[in-house]
Amino acid sequence: MSSTSTAADLLVTVSQDLIAVGRIGPARGVRGDAFxxxxxxxxxxxxAAGSVLRTDPSDAGPLTVERVNLSGAKMVLHFAGFDTREAVEALRGVRLVVAAEDRPAIEDPDEFYASDLVGCAARTVSGVELGPVADVLDIAGADYLVLHVDGVERLVPFVREVVPEVDLTTRVVTVDPPEGLFDL
Structure with missing residues (x-):
């Protein structure tokens, strides 16, 4: 099992319908480009040039990508109508969002969008409620569900042996915790 962010989000759910795919940073130069x-x-x-992106907050957009450049390893965009440093600096911190339904379908039944897991109810195989999935972390190539069990943040390895079932229809994640997982 694994979570994925393929062609969509990295765990930033704006609402049930919107997924953040980026955030506008500081201006680059004086001609309205932004990191x-x-x-x-x-x-x-x-x-891509021509892409129209919704925004969070919504009144900042929609924004149309006019140009894309790379500055080293950093992405630099120019949005149509934002031709000065001051204009694009006003967008700093705005999140760029897409509709969740616009993400490509995942064919592998053992793969999930991480944002779809966040908010799912987590319970043990014996039915003990653990609380909602608060987050999904990718640590050194391994995925972990973040749960708050008895007020303590716990990382649950997102592997079939520990999480034998994920039902996105009912929004329930079943956890079979190995002995001691919640005792630390």
């Missing part, structure tokens, strides 16, 4: 922090595995697709 953008991509939160997607497919920045070339999401931020």
């Amino acid at each position: 953008v922090e991509p939160w997607t595995d497919a920045p070339d697709e999401r931020f």
Whole structure:
């Protein structure tokens, strides 16, 4: 089992329907270009020239990508109508969002969008409620569900042996915790 952010989000759910795919950073230069922090595995697709992106807050957009450049390893976008440093600096911190339904379908039944797991109810195989999935972390290539069990943050390895079932229809994640997982 694994979570994925392919062509969409990196765990930033704006609402049940919207997923953040990036955040506008500081201006670059004086002609209205801005650094953008991509939160997607497919920045070339999401931020291609001509792309129209919704925003959070919504009154900042929609924004149309006019040009894309790279400055070293950093992505630099120019949005149509934002031709000065001051204009684009006003967008700093705005999140760029897409509709959750616009994400490509995942074919593998053992793969999930991490944002779809956040908020799911977690319970043990014996039915003990653990609380909602607060987050999904990717640590050194391994995924972990973040749960708050008895007020303590716990990381649950997102592997079939520990999380034998995920039902996105009922929004329930079943956990079979190994002995001691919640005792630390």
